[in-house]
Ligand SMILES: Nc1ncnc2c1ncn2[C@@H]1O[C@H](COP(=O)(O)OP(=O)(O)OP(=O)(O)O)[C@@H](O)[C@H]1O
């Protein structure tokens with residue numbers, strides 16, 4: 760673990776810009792072309808931070824293993840991955856929710872209906888808690904396709920505007936959990952770099968509070 764720099768696992772994709780803007784607003788100078796190239800390690804010397812640009816689903820893995828001190832991950836990813844990390848702050852960005860969806864007229868279902876999802880652990884736990892026996896099929900994306908072509912009766916996926924469900928003739932059946940992005944911290948880093956990490960949490964919290972009171 761690097762002693763001086765804070766190593767930061769940042770999710771590429773839709774969370775990235777919002778998370779980078781939060782850090783800038785909190786006073787950490789990140790260059791504008793931060794994610795413009797294809798570099799996967801980007802240094803921000805003035806912020807004392809080194810960023811690893813990772814797949815969103817992998818961020819908790821980097822933080823659990825301590826190669827990144829901190830990271831940003833969706834609550835969906837944290838529920839799915841169940842990694843040994845501290846969840847220290849709700850960043851209130853990338854808001855969406857996890858839901859069960861399917862075709863409006865559910866055909867008479869088989870004994871253990873098929874559920875397609877990129878969140879197999881969340882789906883398994885949810886239906887177990889409901890007392891329903893299902894077969895979970897893992898997919899990596901375009902989950903809404905599964906009920907349309909007969910791979911699964913229902914899906915467990917993220918809903919934000921509901922546009923993807925609507926445009927594919929699917930309806931939401933049950934809500935599972937609301938989702939926002941969280942700041943996560945490696946437990947050892949939290950002890951070794953407590954001052955630096957507390958400073959980041961304090962500064963981000965102030966920006967999040969300002970944002971919510973002005974909206
Ligand atoms: N439609 C959405 N609106 C708002 N937030 C979303 C939406 N879809 C996903 N998210 C949130 O953003 C996070 C990252 O989503 P993104 O689509 O960038 O990654 P991904 O689908 O895991 O990556 P990839 O497409 O590279 O496999 C999710 O874990 C979730 O917390």
Ligand SMILES: O=P(O)(O)OC[C@H]1O[C@H](OP(=O)(O)OP(=O)(O)O)[C@H](O)[C@@H]1O
Nearest residue numbers: 900901902916917918919920921922923
């Ligand atoms: O309710 P909406 O605003 O339509 O957003 C929901 C969609 O966004 C996500 O997909 P993403 O765009 O990440 O693509 P993916 O299917 O490849 O994961 C999610 O998996 C839904 O498909």
